[in-house]
Amino acid sequence: MEEDEIEHTEEENENEEITEEVHSDFEYKDIKDLPGVGSTIASKIRNAGYQDVIALATANPLVLTEACGIGEPTARKIVAEAREASKMNFMSGLEFEDKRKSVQRISTSSEALNILLGGGVETQSITECYGEYGSGKSQLAFQLAVDVQLPLEKGGLEGHAIWIDTEGTFRPSRIEQLAAVKGLDPKQALQNIKIGRAYSSDHQVLLVDKVPELINADPKIKLIVVDSMMALFRAEYVGRGTLADRQQKVNVVLHNLQRLADRFNVAVYITNQVMARPDVMFGDPTAAVGGHIIGHVATYRIYLRKGKKGSRVGKLVDSPSLPEGEASFEITSNGITDLEEEKKK
Numbered sequence: 001m002e003e004d005e006i007e008h009t010e011e012e013n014e015n016e017e018i019t020e021e022v023h024s025d026f027e028y029k030d031i032k033d034l035p036g037v038g039s040t041i042a043s044k045i046r047n048a049g050y051q052d053v054i055a056l057a058t059a060n061p062l063v064l065t066e067a068c069g070i071g072e073p074t075a076r077k078i079v080a081e082a083r084e085a086s087k088m089n090f091m092s093g094l095e096f097e098d099k100r101k102s103v104q105r106i107s108t109s110s111e112a113l114n115i116l117l118g119g120g121v122e123t124q125s126i127t128e129c130y131g132e133y134g135s136g137k138s139q140l141a142f143q144l145a146v147d148v149q150l151p152l153e154k155g156g157l158e159g160h161a162i163w164i165d166t167e168g169t170f171r172p173s174r175i176e177q178l179a180a181v182k183g184l185d186p187k188q189a190l191q192n193i194k195i196g197r198a199y200s201s202d203h204q205v206l207l208v209d210k211v212p213e214l215i216n217a218d219p220k221i222k223l224i225v226v227d228s229m230m231a232l233f234r235a236e237y238v239g240r241g242t243l244a245d246r247q248q249k250v251n252v253v254l255h256n257l258q259r260l261a262d263r264f265n266v267a268v269y270i271t272n273q274v275m276a277r278p279d280v281m282f283g284d285p286t287a288a289v290g291g292h293i294i295g296h297v298a299t300y301r302i303y304l305r306k307g308k309k310g311s312r313v314g315k316l317v318d319s320p321s322l323p324e325g326e327a328s329f330e331i332t333s334n335g336i337t338d339l340e341e342e343k344k345k
């Protein structure tokens with residue numbers, strides 16, 4: 001087997017400088033940032049199915065040699081570097097506290113809902129919004145994708161957004177409308193959102209894998225929307241008796257999203273439709289489609305339902321740090337707002 005080149009072109013070094021800045025407080029780097037891994041080897045590694053440094057750190061060097069067609073010494077070196085780079089999985093309580101200090105929040109445009117969420121939708125966390133058809137899950141996503149772009153004093157992060165659309169329900173006109181209401185340039189607001197339309201659950205997995213690349217190219221990205229998380233999985237796995245497979249795959253996507261949230265200090269907002277279950281007589285007649293899997297991964301879960309006079313009610317469910325509670329708001333042509341009576345308080 002030929003000796004593998006240790007790639008280090010000037011272009012690579014330039015890239016490294018850029019990524020260094022972006023990655024400074026992350027737990028681990030991208031595969032191509034590992035010493036001795038250039039873009040050629042990195043793509044061989046990815047093609048062999050190792051998507052990130054953690055996957056590499058736990059790889060068997062011999063299997064890697066075979067799968068990537070690289071020399072065994074190189075494979076051993078790469079695995080060792082990956083282990084080194086991912087060693088920071090433990091941090092002291094103080095370091096943890098520091099990391100928590102960098103958590104930022106995106107306003108939902110409803111003061112009541114912001115308060116319920118402890119200030120808004122958090123970075124470093126997954127916020128899952130579940131509810132029935134028309135309850136406002138996507139509307140909240142549109143609002144967040146606009147509000148994230150606002151200056152800090154207006155509840156934003158001067159940030160950009162990624163939107164993974166699995167149902168074909170992204171509406172540019174709605175973004176433009178909401179942006180105009182907030183005094184943003186509507187076309188610029190649209191420009192600041194990268195939309196990926198997923199056509200299958202595999203495609204959805206790939207789009208999520210693409211996110212680090214997008215954030216490295218645009219470090220202003222502060223929000224990732226997945227609307228909806230389960231639609232494709234549900235459609236594809238229906239009646240196939242492969243629920244375990246499905247959940248396994250959903251679990252991988254969710255953990256990848258959580259890692260992205262941590263690593264890049266971004267907020268992840270996912271939606272999940274619930275079906276009314278008329279057969280259930282006691283307890284909650286609606287159950288989140290993803291079942292318990294999402295519940296265990298998402299840090300914040302909002303159950304949305306329609307309230308009186310066209311209002312919406314968000315209920316915070318199973319939050320580790322916030323009290324359970326409810327917040328009422330409205331969806332109008334101007335977007336999410338507090339109810340008139342709440343505003344007067």
Ligand code: GTP
Binds near residue numbers: 138
């Ligand atoms: P599914 O994706 O079907 O599960 O529903 P969803 O929860 O994503 O619902 P969505 O966020 O699309 O909410 C749709 C609802 O928002 C509509 O039924 C309207 O009540 C409300 N809505 C959307 N646009 C407007 C608008 O311009 N003006 C007003 N007043 N309400 C709107």
Ligand code: MG
Binds near residue numbers: 137138139169227271
């Ligand atoms: Mg929707």
